[in-house]
Amino acid sequence: MPRTPEENERIRQATIEKIRAAAMELFMKQGYYATSISDIAKHARFSKGLLYNYYKGKEELLSEMVKDRIGEVAEVMSEAFSLETPKEQLTSIVNGAIDNIHKNPEVHRFYLHLQTQPEADVDLIKYSRLIIEENARLFELQCKIFERMGESEPRRRSLYFSSVLQGIMLMIATYPQKFPIEELKQQIIKEFCK
Amino acid sequence: MPRTPEENERIRQATIEKIRAAAMELFMKQGYYATSISDIAKHARFSKGLLYNYYKGKEELLSEMVKDRIGEVAEVMSEAFSLETPKEQLTSIVNGAIDNIHKNPEVHRFYLHLQTQPEADVDLIKYSRLIIEENARLFELQCKIFERMGESEPRRRSLYFSSVLQGIMLMIATYPQKFPIEELKQQIIKEFCK
Amino acid sequence: MPRTPEENERIRQATIEKIRAAAMELFMKQGYYATSISDIAKHARFSKGLLYNYYKGKEELLSEMVKDRIGEVAEVMSEAFSLETPKEQLTSIVNGAIDNIHKNPEVHRFYLHLQTQPEADVDLIKYSRLIIEENARLFELQCKIFERMGESEPRRRSLYFSSVLQGIMLMIATYPQKFPIEELKQQIIKEFCK
Amino acid sequence: MPRTPEENERIRQATIEKIRAAAMELFMKQGYYATSISDIAKHARFSKGLLYNYYKGKEELLSEMVKDRIGEVAEVMSEAFSLETPKEQLTSIVNGAIDNIHKNPEVHRFYLHLQTQPEADVDLIKYSRLIIEENARLFELQCKIFERMGESEPRRRSLYFSSVLQGIMLMIATYPQKFPIEELKQQIIKEFCK
DNA sequence: CATGAATGAGTTTTCATTCAT
DNA sequence: AATGAATGAAAACTCATTCAT
Numbered sequence: 001m002p003r004t005p006e007e008n009e010r011i012r013q014a015t016i017e018k019i020r021a022a023a024m025e026l027f028m029k030q031g032y033y034a035t036s037i038s039d040i041a042k043h044a045r046f047s048k049g050l051l052y053n054y055y056k057g058k059e060e061l062l063s064e065m066v067k068d069r070i071g072e073v074a075e076v077m078s079e080a081f082s083l084e085t086p087k088e089q090l091t092s093i094v095n096g097a098i099d100n101i102h103k104n105p106e107v108h109r110f111y112l113h114l115q116t117q118p119e120a121d122v123d124l125i126k127y128s129r130l131i132i133e134e135n136a137r138l139f140e141l142q143c144k145i146f147e148r149m150g151e152s153e154p155r156r157r158s159l160y161f162s163s164v165l166q167g168i169m170l171m172i173a174t175y176p177q178k179f180p181i182e183e184l185k186q187q188i189i190k191e192f193c194k
Numbered sequence: 195m196p197r198t199p200e201e202n203e204r205i206r207q208a209t210i211e212k213i214r215a216a217a218m219e220l221f222m223k224q225g226y227y228a229t230s231i232s233d234i235a236k237h238a239r240f241s242k243g244l245l246y247n248y249y250k251g252k253e254e255l256l257s258e259m260v261k262d263r264i265g266e267v268a269e270v271m272s273e274a275f276s277l278e279t280p281k282e283q284l285t286s287i288v289n290g291a292i293d294n295i296h297k298n299p300e301v302h303r304f305y306l307h308l309q310t311q312p313e314a315d316v317d318l319i320k321y322s323r324l325i326i327e328e329n330a331r332l333f334e335l336q337c338k339i340f341e342r343m344g345e346s347e348p349r350r351r352s353l354y355f356s357s358v359l360q361g362i363m364l365m366i367a368t369y370p371q372k373f374p375i376e377e378l379k380q381q382i383i384k385e386f387c388k
Numbered sequence: 389m390p391r392t393p394e395e396n397e398r399i400r401q402a403t404i405e406k407i408r409a410a411a412m413e414l415f416m417k418q419g420y421y422a423t424s425i426s427d428i429a430k431h432a433r434f435s436k437g438l439l440y441n442y443y444k445g446k447e448e449l450l451s452e453m454v455k456d457r458i459g460e461v462a463e464v465m466s467e468a469f470s471l472e473t474p475k476e477q478l479t480s481i482v483n484g485a486i487d488n489i490h491k492n493p494e495v496h497r498f499y500l501h502l503q504t505q506p507e508a509d510v511d512l513i514k515y516s517r518l519i520i521e522e523n524a525r526l527f528e529l530q531c532k533i534f535e536r537m538g539e540s541e542p543r544r545r546s547l548y549f550s551s552v553l554q555g556i557m558l559m560i561a562t563y564p565q566k567f568p569i570e571e572l573k574q575q576i577i578k579e580f581c582k
Numbered sequence: 583m584p585r586t587p588e589e590n591e592r593i594r595q596a597t598i599e600k601i602r603a604a605a606m607e608l609f610m611k612q613g614y615y616a617t618s619i620s621d622i623a624k625h626a627r628f629s630k631g632l633l634y635n636y637y638k639g640k641e642e643l644l645s646e647m648v649k650d651r652i653g654e655v656a657e658v659m660s661e662a663f664s665l666e667t668p669k670e671q672l673t674s675i676v677n678g679a680i681d682n683i684h685k686n687p688e689v690h691r692f693y694l695h696l697q698t699q700p701e702a703d704v705d706l707i708k709y710s711r712l713i714i715e716e717n718a719r720l721f722e723l724q725c726k727i728f729e730r731m732g733e734s735e736p737r738r739r740s741l742y743f744s745s746v747l748q749g750i751m752l753m754i755a756t757y758p759q760k761f762p763i764e765e766l767k768q769q770i771i772k773e774f775c776k
Numbered sequence: 777c778a779t780g781a782a783t784g785a786g787t788t789t790t791c792a793t794t795c796a797t
Numbered sequence: 798a799a800t801g802a803a804t805g806a807a808a809a810c811t812c813a814t815t816c817a818t
Contacts, residue, residue: 002435002777002778002779002780002818003779003780003781003817003818004818007818008779008780008781011780011781012780012781015781015782027312028312029312029313029314030312030314030315031311031312031315031318033227033228034227034312034314034315034316034317034318036807036808036809037808037809037810038807038808038809046782046783047782047783047784048783048784048809048810049782049783049784049785049810049811049812050781050782050783051810052809052810052811053780053781053782057809057810058809106312106313109310109312110310110312112306112310113307113310113311113312115368116303116304116306116307116310116367116368117225117307118221118222118223118224118225118228118300118303118304118307119223119300120223120224120225120228121224121225121228122228123228124225124228132368132369132370135369136369136371156374156377159365159373159374159378160378160381162361162365163358163361163362163364163365163378164357164358164361165361166361166364166365167356167357167358167359167360167361167362167364168357168361170357170360170361170364171353171356171357171360173310174309174310174326175326175329175330176326177330179353180350180353183350184353184354184357187354202798205798206798209798209799230790230791230792231791231792231793232791232792235801240799240800241584241799241800241801242792242793242800242801243793243794243795243799243800243801244798244799244800245793246792246793246794247798247799251792251793252792252793396777399777400777403777403778415700416700417700417701417702418700418702418703419699419700419702419703419706421615421616422615422700422702422703422704422705422706424811424812424813425812425813425814426812426813429780434778434779435778435779435780436779436780436813436814437778437779437780437814437815437816438777438778438779440813440814440815441777441778445813445814446813446814494700494701497698497700498698498700500694500698501695501698501699501700503756504691504692504694504695504698504755504756505613505695506609506610506611506612506613506616506688506691506692506695507611507688508611508612508616509612509613509616510616511616512613512616520756520757520758523757524757524759544762544765547753547761547762547766548766548769550749550753551746551749551750551752551753551766552745552746552749553749554749554752554753555744555745555746555747555748555749555750555752556745556749558745558748558749558752559741559744559745559748561698562697562698562714563714563717563718564714565718567741568738568741571738572741572742572745575742584797584798584799584800584801585796585797585800585801585802586797589797590800590801590802593801593802594801594802597802597803618786618787618788619787619788619789620786620787620788628803628804629803629804629805630788630789630804630805631789631790631791631803631804631805631806632802632803632804633789634788634789634790634791635801635802635803639788639789640788
């Protein structure tokens with residue numbers, strides 16, 4: 001007696017999830033190129049062939065990861081935008097970004113790695129571009145916050161703000177040492193919300 | 195008539211240099227994994243076999259690049275340290291760093307890419323570590339500048355300074371748009387040299 | 389209420405037929421190797437597993453096709469043999485063969501393809517052999533017709549007749565152009581029934 | 583000391599020839615699909631990788647074979663056309679074709695197999711088409727012979743001639759039995775050169 | 777009886793490295 | 798010192814077949 005379609009769908013989803021989780025874990029741990037399909041299959045204890053029932057190949061796995069990531073980042077931003085004052089919004093962005101990095105530095109590191117992909121790597125540059133474009137989109141939104149704060153040059157201010165935030169995120173994600181997280185957050189918030 | 199030993203050595207050095215230049219160019223353009231030994235050999239018009247007379251393999255080429263890079267960065271720092279006042283020193287660091295990025299964003303991008311290498315890529319992580327360690331060493335020197343400036347918390351100030359500088363460098367190296375380079379430099383210098 | 393055994397048997401037969409029809413269609417369209425079990429299952433809208441309830445595997449599907457084909461060809465011959473005079477018999481063979489090709493050239497093309505299978509394709513050569521042996525058997529019968537016609541060398545005449553007929557069938561099945569079917573039939577009949 | 587370019591070229595040509603010969607032998611013996619790159623490499627005692635130094639892949643090997651074949655067939659025709667009278671020309675075609683088949687029936691069998699490739703096998707149909715188109719081209723030339731012989735319907739006569747010849751070739755290439763080669767040749771020649 | 781998720785052996789292909797010349 | 802033909806291990810991917818449900 002065959003499984004019901006619902007049962008099958010449940011199994012499919014569970015498998016997809018298992019594959020994706022294994023791929024994400026290994027891509028983040030070892031990088032895209034250093035991770036083989038065999039590695040992923042072995043790590044999640046399924047056969048190589050099964051992966052191809054659900055994904056066109058290795059690259060599609062990365063593509064899915066990037067799409068998800070873009071969703072997550074947008075989420076953080078839209079949460080911030082649901083708040084009232086520009087000050088609250090900036091505070092939320094800073095806290096959201098830095099807390100995330102602090103909890104999972106290797107995730108941010110991975111996407112930074114992807115974002116800095118050389119321009120001529122034809123396979124991967126599209127994902128770098130996706131991330132960069134999404135960041136550019138979010139930057140435009142961020143400018144609005146500085147407008148509402150009455151900055152005389154909101155784009156410039158927003159750019160400097162992004163640089164500072166990205167810089168701190170880079171440091172946390174890259175250097176193994178402890179960072180005075182809370183103080184850094186306070187400092188940025190103080191500087192840009194005066 | 196056989197060549198003199200000096201002549202021979204000169205030829206050797208020229209060949210080594212040619213190989214290294216080709217490798218650097220392609221690693222930067224396409225990335226380490228996406229560049230094959232064949233690509234390098236074809237690009238510099240020598241035989242694949244020759245490469246192995248001078249380098250142990252693909253990885254040693256990267257290793258040499260990283261060593262060189264570390265030297266270059268140290269150079270910028272020691273130039274800064276040859277100046278008198280801490281203010282001049284900081285100004286020199288900011289100008290040196292940002293002008294470099296501005297001139298060759300893809301170089302910085304490449305080393306950022308390397309620096310964000312996932313931890314478990316056994317082949318490449320050592321180079322990421324080398325870069326990070328060198329940066330940490332330079333950071334210690336930088337702290338001295340802030341001490342001399344009479345900062346109450348020189349390490350913290352130095353950390354924030356590094357973050358801002360790294361953030362701007364990341365943005366310039368990653369985003370295709372034009373940045374107001376001079377103004378950003380002025381802004382950092384003003385903020386950290388008051 | 390369980391189905392009656394007869395009902396069950398009817399359903400079984402219908403399923404077997406559906407599978408075979410789908411396999412035949414795809415084998416003829418794409419060839420044996422270029423057709424996957426998945427293709428067949430998708431095309432006939434049943435599950436891959438079901439196929440294995442009725443057939444041992446992909447090869448048995450081909451085997452069934454070939455058996456059927458041999459039956460069909462024998463049918464044409466025995467129809468011819470039910471006629472009175474050798475002249476009528478030959479005419480019937482020519483008309484039957486050429487009309488068949490003309491109606492479904494791709495069917496003949498497929499079996500020609502199978503018949504010309506290289507000798508050392510261990511999977512498929514047996515089907516090539518089956519077809520060839522059947523043709524040889526029919527050839528023997530055909531010789532009788534030429535004996536009855538009073539040919540001095542009936543085997544030789546029969547061989548030449550077969551060659552001409554096979555040649556025309558090959559041309560019709562292989563070349564896309566229009567052929568003067570009726571005239572060709574007349575010509576053969578005239579030539580061999582004088 | 584490196585090999586001279588001439589020496590290298592010699593080695594390359596020898597290797598290419600070795601690969602091609604092995605591929606041809608196995609394609610003919612086992613068929614294209616049933617022959618793997620591994621088979622070819624093992625059979626000619628070189629490494630799998632080497633094949634890719636000289637050919638883009640399996641399909642290019644087939645493509646080369648087909649090109650060569652087309653050249654060979656054209657050769658037979660142009661030899662015939664170098665003769666004086668249409669009668670000599672036809673005789674030459676018949677003798678050339680049948681002697682070739684007789685010497686290497688499996689070669690003709692292989693190309694017949696390719697020529698009868700199902701239309702929807704996207705990988706191989708192009709080679710089938712190449713052969714068919716070449717045959718059509720040669721057919722046009724052949725019509726000229728029948729024109730010169732003063733046939734009232736030269737195309738029709740040429741078509742019938744081709745059918746008979748193709749039929750005999752098919753029989754010889756497909757059936758294991760002995761054929762009265764010389765007599766068949768005489769018979770065709772007599773029939774079409776009266 | 778029927779399903780389709782899962783398997784794994786087999787395929788094509790790539791590429792860092794070796795080595796005879 | 799220099800060449801590039803050759804290797805072979807490892808990669809991505811395919812698909813006939815099995816089996817739990």
